[in-house]
Amino acid sequence: MVKIMVEQEQFLGESPEFTAVLRAAALVAPTDATVLVSGESGTGKELLSRYIHRNSRRNREPWVTINCAALPESLAESELFGHAKGAFTGAAINKKGWVQVADGGTLFLDEISELPLSIQAKLLRLLESGDCQGVGHSRITRVNVRVIAATNKNLFDLAKKGLFREDLFYRLNIVPLELPPLRERLDDLSLLMQSFLTAVANKNSFSPAYFPKSTMAVLNRYSWPGNIRELRNFCERVGILHAGSEIEVANLPWEMQQDNSGGALDTIGGMFTLPNEGLDFLQMERDLIGQALQRTNGNKSRAARLLGFSRDTFLYRIKKFSILT
Ligand SMILES: Nc1ncnc2c1ncn2[C@@H]1O[C@H](COP(=O)(O)OP(=O)(O)O)[C@@H](O)[C@H]1O
Ligand SMILES: [Mg+2]
Numbered sequence: 001m002v003k004i005m006v007e008q009e010q011f012l013g014e015s016p017e018f019t020a021v022l023r024a025a026a027l028v029a030p031t032d033a034t035v036l037v038s039g040e041s042g043t044g045k046e047l048l049s050r051y052i053h054r055n056s057r058r059n060r061e062p063w064v065t066i067n068c069a070a071l072p073e074s075l076a077e078s079e080l081f082g083h084a085k086g087a088f089t090g091a092a093i094n095k096k097g098w099v100q101v102a103d104g105g106t107l108f109l110d111e112i113s114e115l116p117l118s119i120q121a122k123l124l125r126l127l128e129s130g131d132c133q134g135v136g137h138s139r140i141t142r143v144n145v146r147v148i149a150a151t152n153k154n155l156f157d158l159a160k161k162g163l164f165r166e167d168l169f170y171r172l173n174i175v176p177l178e179l180p181p182l183r184e185r186l187d188d189l190s191l192l193m194q195s196f197l198t199a200v201a202n203k204n205s206f207s208p209a210y211f212p213k214s215t216m217a218v219l220n221r222y223s224w225p226g227n228i229r230e231l232r233n234f235c236e237r238v239g240i241l242h243a244g245s246e247i248e249v250a251n252l253p254w255e256m257q258q259d260n261s262g263g264a265l266d267t268i269g270g271m272f273t274l275p276n277e278g279l280d281f282l283q284m285e286r287d288l289i290g291q292a293l294q295r296t297n298g299n300k301s302r303a304a305r306l307l308g309f310s311r312d313t314f315l316y317r318i319k320k321f322s323i324l325t
Contacts, residue, residue, distance in 0.1 A: 015187035029055035039179030042229030061105030087136025196235035207244035
């Protein structure tokens with residue numbers, strides 16, 4: 001198991017999908033290389049980026065976070081690169097931009113896909129030479145910043161469609177790190193849950209809530225669109241509302257129960273109910289095996305676990321149905 005402290009927070013995981021990313025991050029951290037962290041919302045992009053900064057030579061220097069989606073286009077350039085007194089109406093004094101504030105340290109550009117195209121050229125120049133020119137300044141100054149960018153979009157696709165500068169994409173993509181969605185690292189689910197539940201219990205002097213197998217089975221099948229952020233909020237909620245007690249399937253929010261009742265199957269208290277019209281058992285087994293393989297990207301051990309089979313039983317069944325993987 002990997003358990004690392006990033007400032008006050010734990011960074012946890014033991015699935016190969018997660019530890020591989022962490023290993024790469026540890027290798028790149030002490031260098032000055034630009035890093036592009038991608039992954040769905042809530043997968044830990046910001047935490048990973050802070051981990052990289054904390055483990056770099058710049059760890060005593062500034063860490064500056066910019067959410068590009070929150071930068072109004074009209075102000076983005078002066079916010080980032082600063083402006084000279086009188087450069088535009090309201091520019092009463094010379095002002096530093098965030099890039100200058102980050103000098104010597106790390107600039108974290110979150111949601112980089114939202115950076116206005118007009119600013120992207122300036123960012124490219126900064127990355128290539130450290131050159132930085134504030135709005136209304138005639139002089140170019142040089143800064144020493146390391147850039148870590150994060151995105152939940154596919155920048156390559158955006159670049160192909162002309163919605164993101166291709167040259168900037170290649171410059172950012174020097175070291176790409178991709179955090180897997182939680183549904184593809186379900187091996188970490190109970191570890192993360194335990195950590196979040198213990199934290200909320202300790203903070204409030206409650207006993208932690210606990211989860212029987214039937215409930216865990218539902219959580220393992222849920223797609224977790226909000227990833228670790230959603231899991232963390234969920235654990236806080238049940239940890240408070242159901243402190244010290246068992247969480248039954250019926251206590252779960254409807255979207256989690258919903259997600260689980262795919263197709264003809266209804267669940268009551270975590271058990272399957274035979275539909276009135278009956279079902280084709282072999283077809284169902286074949287379908288479920290196919291789905292399990294799809295959900296785990298063909299990882300047979302994890303697919304077996306999702307269905308409660310041993311690996312051997314699972315392999316036997318795959319053969320029986322001649323499902324080729
Ligand atoms: N591996 C992990 N272990 C423990 N907590 C995590 C882990 N990854 C993410 N988190 C937590 O999940 C939440 C979302 O992480 P964040 O880095 O903000 O995600 P993103 O930037 O991808 O949206 C944060 O509260 C963070 O502390
Ligand atoms: Mg984020």
